[in-house]
Amino acid sequence: xxxxxxxxxxxxxxxxxxxxxxxxxxxxxxxxxxxxxxxxxxxxxxxxxxxxxxxxxxxxxxxxxxxxxxxxxxxxxxxxxxxxxxxxxxxxxxxxxxxxxxxxxxxxxxxxxxxxxxxxxxxxxxxxxxxxxxxxxxxxxxxxxxxxxxxxxxxxxxxxxxxxxxxxxxxxxxxxxxxxxxxxxxxxxxxxxxxxxxxxxxxxxxxxxxxxxxxxxxxxxxxxxxxxxxxxxxxxxxxxxxxxxxxxxxxxxxxxxxxxxxxxxxxxxxxxxxxxxxxxxxxxxxxxxxxxxxxxxxxxxxxxxxxxxxxxxxxxxxxxxxxxxxxxxxxxxxxxxxxxxxxxxxxxxxxxxxxxxxxxxxxxxxxxxxxxxxxxxxxxxxxxxxxxxxxxxxxxxxxxxxxxxxxxxxxxxxxxxxxxxxxxxxxxxxxxxxxxxxxxxxxxxxxxxxxxxxxxxxxxxxxxxxxxxxxxxxxxxxxxxxxxxxxxxxxxxxxxxxxxxxxxxxxxxxxxxxxxxxxxxxxxxxxxxxxxxxxxxxxxxxxxxxxxxxxxxxxxxxxx
Amino acid sequence: xxxxxxxxxxxxxxxxxxxxxxxxxxxxxxxxxxxxxxxxxxxxxxxxxxxxxxxxxxxxxxxxxxxxxxxxxxxxxxxxxxxxxxxxxxxxxxxxxxxxxxxxxxxxxxxxxxxxxxxxxxxxxxxxxxxxxxxxxxxxxxxxxxxxxxxxxxxxxxx
Numbered sequence: 001x002x003x004x005x006x007x008x009x010x011x012x013x014x015x016x017x018x019x020x021x022x023x024x025x026x027x028x029x030x031x032x033x034x035x036x037x038x039x040x041x042x043x044x045x046x047x048x049x050x051x052x053x054x055x056x057x058x059x060x061x062x063x064x065x066x067x068x069x070x071x072x073x074x075x076x077x078x079x080x081x082x083x084x085x086x087x088x089x090x091x092x093x094x095x096x097x098x099x100x101x102x103x104x105x106x107x108x109x110x111x112x113x114x115x116x117x118x119x120x121x122x123x124x125x126x127x128x129x130x131x132x133x134x135x136x137x138x139x140x141x142x143x144x145x146x147x148x149x150x151x152x153x154x155x156x157x158x159x160x161x162x163x164x165x166x167x168x169x170x171x172x173x174x175x176x177x178x179x180x181x182x183x184x185x186x187x188x189x190x191x192x193x194x195x196x197x198x199x200x201x202x203x204x205x206x207x208x209x210x211x212x213x214x215x216x217x218x219x220x221x222x223x224x225x226x227x228x229x230x231x232x233x234x235x236x237x238x239x240x241x242x243x244x245x246x247x248x249x250x251x252x253x254x255x256x257x258x259x260x261x262x263x264x265x266x267x268x269x270x271x272x273x274x275x276x277x278x279x280x281x282x283x284x285x286x287x288x289x290x291x292x293x294x295x296x297x298x299x300x301x302x303x304x305x306x307x308x309x310x311x312x313x314x315x316x317x318x319x320x321x322x323x324x325x326x327x328x329x330x331x332x333x334x335x336x337x338x339x340x341x342x343x344x345x346x347x348x349x350x351x352x353x354x355x356x357x358x359x360x361x362x363x364x365x366x367x368x369x370x371x372x373x374x375x376x377x378x379x380x381x382x383x384x385x386x387x388x389x390x391x392x393x394x395x396x397x398x399x400x401x402x403x404x405x406x407x408x409x410x411x412x413x414x415x416x417x418x419x420x421x422x423x424x425x426x427x428x429x430x431x432x433x434x435x436x437x438x439x440x441x442x443x444x445x446x447x448x449x450x451x452x453x454x455x456x457x458x459x460x461x462x463x464x465x466x467x468x469x470x471x472x473x474x475x476x477x478x479x480x481x482x483x484x485x486x487x488x489x490x491x492x493x494x495x496x497x498x499x500x501x502x503x504x505x506x507x508x509x510x511x512x513x514x515x516x517x518x519x520x521x522x523x524x525x526x527x528x529x530x531x532x533x534x535x536x537x538x539x540x541x542x543x544x545x546x547x548x549x550x551x552x553x554x555x556x557x558x559x560x
Numbered sequence: 561x562x563x564x565x566x567x568x569x570x571x572x573x574x575x576x577x578x579x580x581x582x583x584x585x586x587x588x589x590x591x592x593x594x595x596x597x598x599x600x601x602x603x604x605x606x607x608x609x610x611x612x613x614x615x616x617x618x619x620x621x622x623x624x625x626x627x628x629x630x631x632x633x634x635x636x637x638x639x640x641x642x643x644x645x646x647x648x649x650x651x652x653x654x655x656x657x658x659x660x661x662x663x664x665x666x667x668x669x670x671x672x673x674x675x676x677x678x679x680x681x682x683x684x685x686x687x688x689x690x691x692x693x694x695x696x697x698x699x700x701x702x703x704x705x706x707x708x709x710x711x712x713x714x715x716x717x718x719x
Contacts, residue, residue, distance in 0.1 A: 115574060178569070304622075305615075
């Protein structure tokens with residue numbers, strides 16, 4: 001068997017069903033082998049799209065996403081997508097072609113050191129030097145990408161390795177002496193956490209993407225309901241706790257709800273689960289949850305006490321640890337009435353500082369568009385976002401209820417992520433309505449993937465909240481830079497509806513509030529890729545907002 | 561404070577680059593680095609010295625642990641560790657100072673490796689401080705070149 005065929009066999013053995021990619025000189029053997037296989041390959045228009053599609057696919061399904069690119073520019077085009085997956089801990093395996101082994105290091109045509117370039121943004125990487133290693137390496141790559149704290153793994157495969165003849169032997173038992181993720185939480189620590197929880201009067205659960213990765217939403221909800229603990233989520237944690245539940249605080253942090261930020265600030269016990277105390281969450285570190293004792297449950301020991309000193313660390317998988325914690329608390333038979341006064345206080349905050357916006361006569365408010373998407377889809381859609389204002393409004397004004405139904409670039413903040421990610425999500429979940437809530441700036445960064453969506457008939461709906469600005473930067477300029485809108489005005493732009501039409505997608509321009517819901521309905525019914533261009537109020541801001549470096553209770557806006 | 565990290569790594573391509581890269585990415589300067597194979601040919605040991613406070617060292621250690629090729633990391637306790645370094649020092653020398661330099665070498669139990677027309681090359685093994693001390697004494701004679709291996713260290717046996 002040829003090395004290239006061994007790659008395909010190994011991918012199949014690892015459970016791969018779909019691949020996103022784009023061929024080039026040194027992956028011709030691999031694509032030749034792919035030609036005869038039953039794997040679904042989606043040909044993208046730019047390799048960045050392939051990486052984001054693999055990422056979106058992984059987030060929507062929980063499986064590992066796979067993308068392929070050629071050497072040199074193909075590989076470097078994957079870099080943003082790999083970094084994005086790294087910062088949000090999503091499992092993807094990226095396969096790049098490499099120049100012939102004997103040419104490596106000679107600056108050969110389309111040669112770059114892609115394992116070197118991606119070294120700080122991968123969980124692990126391989127450069128194949130012996131074709132016999134192909135099955136083992138691919139097996140290991142999938143295991144590493146998807147286990148523990150997931151992340152991207154890159155496999156660089158020189159073209160002569162693809163052409164070599166080998167005896168295919170399926171990857172043997174995985175032997176990685178340096179890689180043994182701790183999944184089970186320490187019993188003693190769980191007991192200490194349980195004691196702290198029963199002693200607390202003002203506890204808050206602070207929940208991140210780790211809970212989604214672990215599939216621990218049931219355990220989380222059981223804990224919150226058992227002990228009546230309010231739950232704030234990070235952007236990545238959205239969907240772990242239904243936002244229509246009375247205990248939900250919505251999102252916390254820089255653009256978090258007022259009540260989430262007040263609750264965290266005044267809490268006496270903060271229970272972080274699968275979250276990493278990122279600066280967008282904590283604001284000024286020295287004042288973050290300053291009255292609270294802190295429990296941190298995380299799979300990655302390096303996250304414990306990285307930014308905030310933790311009193312009770314528990315290293316382990318969120319599902320295991322939360323289940324253990326609930327069992328421990330049940331055996332302690334303490335009742336949860338202790339937090340009644342705290343819940344009252346939070347309800348007062350919710351009344352005093354609700355999420356809101358001012359309607360403006362004759363304008364479509366971007367928040368309204370998001371609310372209409374929620375209403376029309378009955379909150380059942382997979383919402384994917386771009387980055388900036390569109391992302392924050394999507395996080396805040398849609399009532400999120402289920403995990404893996406909100407997909408957004410959190411850590412890297414990649415404009416242009418949303419659209420290809422939505423294609424990947426729809427490929428993985430064809431049963432779902434998938435909507436990319438976009439900005440006019442972000443969408444133009446990966447707009448060429450309209451061709452991919454149309455060619456493969458992947459009916460995703462792009463809802464552009466079109467304000468003619470790079471909106472989030474403009475907001476900062478308005479608030480902190482004296483309204484000097486330096487290079488954030490992008491009103492010179494294509495007619496998005498006509499452009500969609502040119503690609504063979506459905507395009508609608510919406511300028512009136514009354515047409516918003518109809519347009520969304522029309523797009524869903526059309527069952528083909530659609531671009532809805534909502535001309536929204538141009539200088540609308542995302543509130544509440546905590547200025548960078550301030551304490552999270554020092555919010556602008558969001559007061560009644 | 562100076563820490564000596566003893567790191568066991570799988571003998572795989574790229575392992576050294578990953579480890580060195582991680583230090584720079586997390587904002588640490590490596591003072592010295594020595595790599596060699598262990599009693600197991602599949603495993604190498606890296607001895608890394610870094611200057612940093614306790615908390616950042618703990619953080620970088622945890623980050624190192626996350627590298628797939630890293631098997632074990634020990635932050636060696638100086639009280640319980642024997643550490644050595646090797647240095648080769650080429651110093652200017654002629655008939656006028658040769659005897660004095662050789663005497664110095666003898667005091668430090670250093671060896672003369674090479675005698676040139678205008679230089680002497682000295683080999684010295686010892687602690688960081690001992691090598692520094694000899695270097696300082698040789699300095700007035702004109703040190704042409706110094707090559708140091710970086711520290712290697714091993715935990716003491718049970719007492």
